[in-house]
Amino acid sequence: xxxxxxxxxxxxxxxxxxxxxxxxxxxxxxxxxxxxxxxxxxxxxxxxxxxxxxxxxxxxxxxxxxxxxxxxxxxxxxxxxxxxxxxxxxxxxxxxxxxxxxxxxxxxxxxxxxxxxxxxxxxxxxxxxxxxxxxxxxxxxxxxxxxxxxxxxxxxxxxxxxxxxxxxxxxxxxxxxxxxxxxxxxxxxxxxxxxxxxxxxxxxxxxxxxxxxxxxxxxxxxxxxxxxxxxxxxxxxxxxxxxxxxxxxxxxxxxxxxxxxxxxxxxxxxxxxxxxxxxxxxxxxxxxxxxxxxxxxxxxxxxxxxxxxxxxxxxxxxxxxxxxxxxxxxxxxxxxxxxxxxxxxxxxxxxxxxxxxxxxxxxxxxxxxxxxxxxxxxxxx
Numbered sequence: 559x560x561x562x563x564x565x566x567x568x569x570x571x572x573x574x575x576x577x578x579x580x581x582x583x584x585x586x587x588x589x590x591x592x593x594x595x596x597x598x599x600x601x602x603x604x605x606x607x608x609x610x611x612x613x614x615x616x617x618x619x620x621x622x623x624x625x626x627x628x629x630x631x632x633x634x635x636x637x638x639x640x641x642x643x644x645x646x647x648x649x650x651x652x653x654x655x656x657x658x659x660x661x662x663x664x665x666x667x668x669x670x671x672x673x674x675x676x677x678x679x680x681x682x683x684x685x686x687x688x689x690x691x692x693x694x695x696x697x698x699x700x701x702x703x704x705x706x707x708x709x710x711x712x713x714x715x716x717x718x719x720x721x722x723x724x725x726x727x728x729x730x731x732x733x734x735x736x737x738x739x740x741x742x743x744x745x746x747x748x749x750x751x752x753x754x755x756x757x758x759x760x761x762x763x764x765x766x767x768x769x770x771x772x773x774x775x776x777x778x779x780x781x782x783x784x785x786x787x788x789x790x791x792x793x794x795x796x797x798x799x800x801x802x803x804x805x806x807x808x809x810x811x812x813x814x815x816x817x818x819x820x821x822x823x824x825x826x827x828x829x830x831x832x833x834x835x836x837x838x839x840x841x842x843x844x845x846x847x848x849x850x851x852x853x854x855x856x857x858x859x860x861x862x863x864x865x866x867x868x869x870x871x872x873x874x875x876x877x878x879x880x881x882x883x884x885x886x887x888x889x890x891x892x893x894x895x896x897x898x899x900x901x902x903x904x905x906x907x908x909x910x911x912x913x914x915x916x917x918x919x920x921x922x923x924x925x926x927x928x929x930x931x932x933x934x935x936x937x938x939x
Contacts, residue, residue, distance in 0.1 A: 607678030621673030643767035655682030721771025753778030764916030
């Protein structure tokens with residue numbers, strides 16, 4: 559079956575051909591070293607910037623690729639397929655952080671930060687989660703109080719993707735009353751911020767090349783011009799408006815990971831023999847792969863529909879939550895089934911399916927736990 563996403567175009571297809579060759583030749587060979595170092599090196603970020611793969615859906619005025627979200631989707635899919643070690647960090651940087659600045663930043667803020675993010679000179683992160691606040695953003699305790707002509711930021715963030723590498727961190731902080739109305743988004747420039755420090759690079763069961771950190775703010779000084787949106791108390795609304803794109807980005811990565819897991823397993827099943835014949839000739843193996851291929855195709859078509867909705871400005875929170883929850887669940891199930899078909903070899907880290915298995919688990923947690931996605935969907939019934 560030949561299927562092409564409705565959002566593909568000749569221009570995007572030509573870009574992807576070149577981009578995939580670049581990923582395979584220049585970045586994929588470095589992946590093992592990044593996993594050992596627990597982060598992607600800065601040269602790789604700059605190389606992506608040079609390819610036009612960072613901020614592809616940001617206007618050219620601000621250094622971006624001037625494309626639609628289709629270009630963002632293509633980059634996410636290709637990185638998740640060829641260099642999965644970079645997928646989470648790049649998605650946070652390009653599809654999330656850059657779009658907070660693009661949608662809520664002033665013209666001066668956009669000119670100040672986005673071109674450096676597009677080139678890979680700056681790496682972006684967003685700091686929402688705290689030790690006592692995950693999916694419940696209204697429970698955020700990090701505070702930003704106006705003292706003189708500056709904000710004084712105090713609090714702790716954890717599980718922050720790109721936290722070690724980040725030059726810019728969008729911090730969710732409380733500037734006012736308890737609850738949603740008291741939240742604001744402040745951009746912290748890490749090199750210049752007095753009172754900011756990074757904690758340890760966290761040890762995770764998967765995503766070993768994606769640097770994940772604790773961040774601390776101890777009377778950190780942030781200039782008032784770093785507030786996104788021009789006025790306090792807009793943070794929760796800004797977060798809610800951007801979450802559909804974030805969750806679609808996660809769903810895109812899930813579909814790419816599903817397709818990759820199936821591809822490597824089909825290849826393995828055709829080569830591996832048991833009882834004198836390739837294991838793909840056993841009905842159980844063939845049926846399991848047929849089931850997973852079907853589900854991956856359903857996921858692909860649904861996510862493509864969501865991409866088209868987002869491009870048209872019509873993707874709603876409920877549909878994005880469906881995509882994030884269902885695709886990430888199916889990614890984890892697919893990785894598990896495919897590892898099983900590898901037998902004992904699937905448990906060896908040298909096999910890609912083993913990394914796919916452990917990397918898949920977080921997809922059901924970050925970007926809003928899947929249980930929260932179901933709450934959102936249930937409320938719409």
